[in-house]
Amino acid sequence: MSSLILQGVSYHYNGTKVIENLDLTVGKDEIVCLLGASGCGKTTTLKAIAGLVEAKHGSVFIDGKLVSDESTFIAPEHRNIGMMFQDYALFPHLSVANNIAFGLGKMSQSEKQQRVDEMLQLVHLSGCADRFPHQLSGGQQQRVAIARALAYKPSLLLLDEPFSNIDTQVRFELIADIRRIIKAQQVSAVFVTHSKEEAFAFSDTLAIMDRGSIAQQGTPEQLFAAPRSKVVAEFLGQGIYLSAEALTATEYKTPFGTVESDMQTSCYPCSGELYVRPHQIELVQECQSDKLSKRATILSRRFIGSAYVYKVVIAEQTLEVEAQYGQSFEINEQVIIKIKPHTVNFFES
Amino acid sequence: MTYKFKLSKWQLFAWSTGLVLSAPLFFLLFESLQGNSEVFSHLWDTVLWDYISNTVLLILGVCALSSVIALPLGWLTAYCNFPGKKHFEWALMLPLAMPTYIIAYVYTDLLDYAGPVQITLREWFGWQSPSDYWFFDIRTLPGAIVMIALVLYPYLFLIFKTALREQSFKLVQASQLMGLSPTKSFFKVSLVLSRGSIVAALALISMETMADFATVSYFAVSTLTTAVYDTWFGYYSLTAAAKISGVMLLLLFLALMAERFSRRNQAVFERQSGVNSEALYILKGKSAWLATAFCGTVLLVSFVIPIAVLLNYAITYFEKAWSAEFFNYAWQSLKVAGVVSVITIALGVFVVFYQRIATQSYPLVPGRLASTGYALPGTVLAIAVLLPLTLLESSINNVLEPYNLDIGLLLTGSVFTIVIAYVVRFYAIAHGAIESSFVRISPSLDMASQSMGKSQGQTLRLVHLPLLRRGLLTAALLVFIECMKELPAALLLRPFNFESLATHVFQYVSDEQLELASISALSIVIVGFIPLYFINRSMEQHT
Numbered sequence: 088m089s090s091l092i093l094q095g096v097s098y099h100y101n102g103t104k105v106i107e108n109l110d111l112t113v114g115k116d117e118i119v120c121l122l123g124a125s126g127c128g129k130t131t132t133l134k135a136i137a138g139l140v141e142a143k144h145g146s147v148f149i150d151g152k153l154v155s156d157e158s159t160f161i162a163p164e165h166r167n168i169g170m171m172f173q174d175y176a177l178f179p180h181l182s183v184a185n186n187i188a189f190g191l192g193k194m195s196q197s198e199k200q201q202r203v204d205e206m207l208q209l210v211h212l213s214g215c216a217d218r219f220p221h222q223l224s225g226g227q228q229q230r231v232a233i234a235r236a237l238a239y240k241p242s243l244l245l246l247d248e249p250f251s252n253i254d255t256q257v258r259f260e261l262i263a264d265i266r267r268i269i270k271a272q273q274v275s276a277v278f279v280t281h282s283k284e285e286a287f288a289f290s291d292t293l294a295i296m297d298r299g300s301i302a303q304q305g306t307p308e309q310l311f312a313a314p315r316s317k318v319v320a321e322f323l324g325q326g327i328y329l330s331a332e333a334l335t336a337t338e339y340k341t342p343f344g345t346v347e348s349d350m351q352t353s354c355y356p357c358s359g360e361l362y363v364r365p366h367q368i369e370l371v372q373e374c375q376s377d378k379l380s381k382r383a384t385i386l387s388r389r390f391i392g393s394a395y396v397y398k399v400v401i402a403e404q405t406l407e408v409e410a411q412y413g414q415s416f417e418i419n420e421q422v423i424i425k426i427k428p429h430t431v432n433f434f435e436s
Numbered sequence: 437m438t439y440k441f442k443l444s445k446w447q448l449f450a451w452s453t454g455l456v457l458s459a460p461l462f463f464l465l466f467e468s469l470q471g472n473s474e475v476f477s478h479l480w481d482t483v484l485w486d487y488i489s490n491t492v493l494l495i496l497g498v499c500a501l502s503s504v505i506a507l508p509l510g511w512l513t514a515y516c517n518f519p520g521k522k523h524f525e526w527a528l529m530l531p532l533a534m535p536t537y538i539i540a541y542v543y544t545d546l547l548d549y550a551g552p553v554q555i556t557l558r559e560w561f562g563w564q565s566p567s568d569y570w571f572f573d574i575r576t577l578p579g580a581i582v583m584i585a586l587v588l589y590p591y592l593f594l595i596f597k598t599a600l601r602e603q604s605f606k607l608v609q610a611s612q613l614m615g616l617s618p619t620k621s622f623f624k625v626s627l628v629l630s631r632g633s634i635v636a637a638l639a640l641i642s643m644e645t646m647a648d649f650a651t652v653s654y655f656a657v658s659t660l661t662t663a664v665y666d667t668w669f670g671y672y673s674l675t676a677a678a679k680i681s682g683v684m685l686l687l688l689f690l691a692l693m694a695e696r697f698s699r700r701n702q703a704v705f706e707r708q709s710g711v712n713s714e715a716l717y718i719l720k721g722k723s724a725w726l727a728t729a730f731c732g733t734v735l736l737v738s739f740v741i742p743i744a745v746l747l748n749y750a751i752t753y754f755e756k757a758w759s760a761e762f763f764n765y766a767w768q769s770l771k772v773a774g775v776v777s778v779i780t781i782a783l784g785v786f787v788v789f790y791q792r793i794a795t796q797s798y799p800l801v802p803g804r805l806a807s808t809g810y811a812l813p814g815t816v817l818a819i820a821v822l823l824p825l826t827l828l829e830s831s832i833n834n835v836l837e838p839y840n841l842d843i844g845l846l847l848t849g850s851v852f853t854i855v856i857a858y859v860v861r862f863y864a865i866a867h868g869a870i871e872s873s874f875v876r877i878s879p880s881l882d883m884a885s886q887s888m889g890k891s892q893g894q895t896l897r898l899v900h901l902p903l904l905r906r907g908l909l910t911a912a913l914l915v916f917i918e919c920m921k922e923l924p925a926a927l928l929l930r931p932f933n934f935e936s937l938a939t940h941v942f943q944y945v946s947d948e949q950l951e952l953a954s955i956s957a958l959s960i961v962i963v964g965f966i967p968l969y970f971i972n973r974s975m976e977q978h979t
Contacts (some may be wrong), residue, residue, distance in 0.1 A: 139883050141795070176880035188896075189886025239888065250688040316548040337479040 090115055090243055090275035091136065096145030097299075098128075105131045107299040110276075113243070117277045118269060120286040121302075122322070128281040133245050133294070136277065137165035137170055150242045153191030164387040169236030169244040169274070173251055175228045177220040180181055183207075183231050184216040206234040209268055217243040225253055226261055233265055236303050244269060251286055261286045261294070269367050283323055295319045312430055317362070326364040327406045331433065333357050339431060342402055347428040359435040363426060367408040370397060370416060371423040382421045396400055399424065451788035453783050454802030457860050460820035464535060467675060467823055468682025475667060475676035483658065490577060490645060490684065493657040495687075497581035498645045499638045502589040504565070505734055508632075509589075510596035511622055511850050515608070517715035518727040525597075526972050528731065529590045533736040533964030535921065535938070536956050539652030540583040542742045544654075547574050561797045575655045586738040588644055592637040594971070599633035600626055607762070615626030618717060620951050630665030635698035639691040646687060646768030649924035650942055660684045661924065666813040668928060681816040688811060715871060743961065749954035757955040766954065768828070769936040773919035776858040777912040782864035783859075784911065785904070788870045791894055803867055821857040821929070824847060825867050853929045862915045863927065869914055873907025874900070910970060920963050 091113040098106040112409045112423060113119045123130045136147060147362035149168070152160040169190075177186050187203045192203070207213045209217045210230035220228055229249060236244055249265070250258050259314045267287055269276055280286050286293055288306045294304040307323075314320035321421065331339040331346070333355035339346045341361060350410055372384060383401035397408050397416060401424060408424070416422055477972050512518065513525045531539075534597040554571055563569050573579065603626065623731040627634075649661045660680055667677045719727050750757060787806060793801045809817060829847045836842060847853060877900060902907075923938040930939060937956045944953035 134883075137883070139886070162891075163883070163892055164889045167889070168887050172884060172885060173547075174878055174880055174881035176878060176884040178881060178884075178899055178903075180899075189885070189890075192889055235884075241887075245887075298714055402835075 088115065088149060088280075089113060091135070091277065092148040093132075093404050096135060096142045096147060098130075098131055098140060098142050100131075104299055106135065106142070109193075109300045110277075111294055111301055111304070113275050115278060116140070116270075116273050116275055117265070117292065118278060118290045120280060120290035120293050122279045122280060122283060122286045122293050124322075125281055127296045129281075129296050130247055131278050133170075133235055133247055133277060136243070137168050137245055138166050153407075167239075168240045169239070169241035171232050171236050171246040171249045172228075173234040175220075175249075175306040177228055177231055178222055178236070182217050183212065183223070183265045186220070186231060187235045187238050189235065191237065193383045202238055202403060205352055206278065206279055208376065211236075212416050226257060227409045229253065229261065229265070230268075230339045233268055237268070237274065238273075244274050246276060248280055249278075250280070250289075251282075258285070259288055265289070283336075304358040304402070314432055317434055320362045320434075324364050325407075326362050327404075328360045328362055330359040331359060333359075333433065338432065341426070342404070343424045343426055346431060348431040350430045352433060353434060354433075356436055359433055362432040362434065364394070364406055365431050367427050368406075368408045368428055370399070370408055370414070370423045371422045371425055372408050372416075373423055383424050385416050385418050385420045388416070389417060444895075446786070446793065448796075448797060450787045451719030453787050454805035455808040457863055459824050460654050460860055461812065463603040463823040463827075464678055464681055464820035464851040465685070465814070467678035468482055468685070473679060474671055475671045475673040476679045479663070479667070479676065479680070479940045482766045484663070484680070484683075487660050487663045489659050489682075490652075490657060490753060491684075491687065491825070493577060493585070494581060494657070494659060495642045495645050496651070497510050497578065498585045498588060499641055501581055501585035502592050502641055503634075503638070505585065506589040506592035506637075507596060507627070509731060509734060510595050510600060511626065512727050512731065514591075514597045514600035515626075515716040516719050516727060518724040520728050520731065521715075524728075524731040526968075527735055527739070528593055529968050529972065530735075531587050532590045533940075533961050533966075533968055534587050534739065534742060535650065535923070535947050535957075536584050536587045536648055536962060537654055537923075537942055538746065538950070539587055539742045539943070540580070540651045540654055542745045543579075543583065544574055545950075546650070546741075546745070562820070568755075577655075577657050580651050580655045580657050583655075584645055584648055589734075589738070591640050591962045592634065595633050595637040595640075595700065596630060598649060599630035601971035605630050608716060608903060617864075618673075625896045635751035636796075639695035642691045642814075643688060643811065646684060646691075647815075647924070649813075649815055650945070651860045654945055660687075661813060664819060665924070667818065674819065674826065675879045676824065677819045681819050684813060684816050687812075692811065712884040728897065735938070746954055746958050746961070749951040750958055753951040753954060758953050762956055764939045765803070765935045765937050766959065767873070767922050772854060772858065772936065773916045776855055776862060776919050777866075777915045778913050779855070779859050780863050780872070780914050783863060784866035784870040785896075785908070788867065788874050789900065791871075792874060792879075793892055803871070807867050810862070811859035812861065814861070814922060814926075815928060817857055817861050818925040818928035821853060821860060821925075825853055825856065828839060831858070846928075849931050851934055853931075854926060854934070857929055858919050858922065861922070865914050866911045866917060870904070873904050873910075876907075877903050914967055914970065917963050917967055921960055 089112050091111070092110055093111040096106055096109045097104070105249065109128075109132060111119070111132070123129050123134060131140060134144045135155070136149075141160055142155055144157065144411075148152050150165060152157055154166055178189065181189065184203050184207075187206050188199050191199045191202060191362045203216065206211070207216060210233060211235070212227060214231055215227065215231075220231065221257065223231065223271045230287050232249070250262060253261055262285060277411065278286075278290055280289075290307075292305060293307055293310055295318065296309065297316075303315050303319045310319055314323065320326065329343065331341045333352055334340050334345070335355060336351040336353070337348045339348065339361060346361065346363075369385075383399040386398040386405065388398050389396045389398075395410050397410060398405060399408060410416070460664055507522075507529055511912055513521060513528070528777050549566060549571075557563070557569070557571075561569070575580075580712060607625055607629070611625045612618070616624060637860045646659075647661065649665060653662050653665070664680050664684070667673055667680060784807070786804050791803055809820075812820060825847050829843065829845065862875055871957050881903075882895055885899050886892070890898060918935075921938060922936075923942055925938050926936050927942065930936070935943075937960055941950070941953045941957045941960060944950050949955060
């Protein structure tokens with residue numbers, strides 16, 4: 088059974104559509120990431136799931152139970168949801184132990200104590216029970232927040248950009264840590280972020296959000312390899328568009344010559360655009376024999392550590408190409424551009 | 437869905453508070469437009485225009501004199517370095533703690549024919565009688581202007597100084613590079629950029645001036661405030677008093693409009709990045725000492741002399757002033773102020789909480805409505821509160837009449853009315869203070885609490901109240917102090933057996949015997965220092 092189902096959920100605020108006809112499914116023990124640019128409605132979606140805003144249309148099911156539709160609205164405090172906030176929202180007047188115990192409802196004192204101890208152990212903070220939030224580091228605060236959100240065994244955990252306040256150096260360690268904790272507690276989670284690196288590292292599946300609805304949902308690899316729309320393609324990695332014509336099921340004609348695809352298309356002949364990522368392009372030293380290929384000129388070179396990024400101009404179009412460290416070109420040098428065979432992302436126009 | 441039911445309970449409470457606390461204003465508006473009053477027509481035909489012109493002249497005079505005092509002070513302390521600057525910055529606010537009638541009394545005492553100044557002059561020059569020389573009479577309209585301006589200029593000083601601090605130094609420096617002298621740059625850049633703040637401060641000063649009752653009454657300058665008071669105690673005509681109050685409301689409305697209008701510009705002009713803490717000009721030699729002398733003189737006249745005289749009275753007449761009367765009145769004041777603080781804080785917490793959680797439209801309206809009383813001058817407020825209460829009282833008596841019962845003047849003849857009036861007047865202070873500490877609580881704490889199964893009431897009790905404790909204490913203190921100082925409403929509304937410290941002091945001022953109430957007067961001044969401390973601290977946090 089799915090932990091969470093959203094069907095056609097819409098939410099309008101002051102006349103603007105924040106969420107529009109949104110569908111989302113989260114399987115049991117699955118971590119789904121809502122990924123999208125800021126202002127696309129991710130956080131509002133999370134709030135609608137939690138009941139912190141009231142969706143105007145559509146229905147929300149948590150663990151198969153209807154919590155929100157046109158005639159039903161279960162208050163947030165009755166939804167049994169755990170939530171982790173961007174600023175952690177730890178209660179500054181309560182100790183770590185009391186923060187964690189805050190959501191433990193009708194339990195005896197000793198049961199509460201036991202649960203708090205368990206959670207502290209889980210997040211490796213056993214010695215910190217009596218400290219106050221302001222005495223903890225950012226990472227520790229975050230672990231308290233997750234312990235607090237999981238302490239009362241919620242049906243679903245919601246995480247609202249929880250890693251954005253953490254230094255890049257330790258961020259991915261923490262992400263792995265929190266993921267371990269969530270998986271250990273066997274809870275389904277919805278995670279909101281605008282960073283695809285965080286999303287890749289943290290989630291099982293991604294749901295790319297665009298203008299208030301889900302553009303595509305799938306594993307990171309699926310979305311990267313076969314984006315169904317330009318928004319998804321662009322969001323997951325830089326690239327350029329080349330005008331292209333599908334000549335056969337596997338061949339496309341582009342300004343840079345014919346590109347081969349290792350996947351077959353049913354649409355040919357037809358025209359559209361190819362979305363090509365830098366690693367799919369290759370720069371080749373000009374050689375006399377190859378007279379038919381178009382020549383490009385190197386405009387600038389930028390060293391990025393593991394490789395060079397060249398800016399080249401060809402047929403009045405400028406593009407960036409990544410080239411391996413060993414392969415080096417000079418500025419103004421003439422080069423030939425080749426596109427490696429790959430699973431092309433072709434968008435019909 | 438207990439959720440929705442509870443929400444509407446908060447809503448009901450907030451709106452009731454808003455409507456009840458703003459009811460006096462609506463009653464006043466209604467009465468001043470509807471009622472017919474011979475007394476008012478008589479006043480209209482005879483003296484009312486004098487009252488209005490006196491009021492307007494008083495306001496204009498106080499604004500002008502305050503500007504002359506406060507603008508240079510603000511500029512000096514914001515932009516310049518000179519000996520004693522650090523101390524002047526806070527000390528120049530102290531006069532705000534001084535009730536105008538105390539300073540008025542002190543200067544009358546000093547400058548009267550029988551006062552030390554004139555005696556000394558007569559001794560020096562050998563004059564024999566008043567006909568030998570001219571000396572100004574302080575108990576006049578200009579005298580009142582000077583007294584009130586000496587107490588109210590700190591508003592403009594404070595606001596102007598802050599505005600200057602928030603302006604980028606670069607603008608002034610740029611103007612200097614383009615050839616403007618510091619004086620020219622002050623007029624052409626700093627003053628123009630801060631005009632929004634200046635207008636806002638002057639609007640505030642106008643409202644306070646209009647509300648002043650004690651000084652003008654003591655100086656026998658008839659203004660609209662004294663007219664309201666006299667009409668009520670002279671003719672017992674609530675309608676006529678309400679109509680005069682209506683005229684004041686009109687002036688008040690103009691001041692508020694000016695303030696609102698100026699704020700629109702403020703947003704445009706004063707959003708500069710950062711706040712300046714260093715000085716722009718370092719004054720040296722003669723100009724430095726001139727600056728110090730100017731600040732020193734203002735401080736001396738507006739604060740040091742009056743407080744020294746008060747201390748002198750208190751020491752000389754200690755035996756008489758340290759009386760059972762003092763303790764009795766202090767205790768009565770404390771009780772009323774305490775009760776009012778508790779009520780306003782309780783109401784404020786719920787109304788602000790409603791604002792926070794409301795999902796309905798217009799969540800801010802109840803708080804705004806409830807805060808309207810603060811803008812009303814004390815005398816006007818007193819009349820406004822009497823209107824619904826007398827109505828309520830007489831309808832209760834009508835209902836009880838068949839049973840041979842009668843509550844008499846249980847409401848309007850008791851401290852109850854004063855408490856109500858103070859709550860109406862000072863709710864805004866509590867609301868503002870609570871609101872500003874509420875916004876410091878991250879909304880995600882609410883969501884966290886709710887997601888962990890706590891209802892809104894539980895969230896208020898378990899999360900908000902513990903975090904608000906300090907803010908609530910501050911709010912209560914501010915309300916408490918205002919209650920201790922409030923005079924005109926208490927004078928109008930107090931029952932026969934009630935006397936607050938302020939009314940007690942004013943009584944003695946009127947009887948030309950402030951010496952005997954000097955300890956009470958000093959207590960009021962000292963109590964008045966406390967809010968200044970908070971204002972100063974919040975300003976420092978700003979900078």
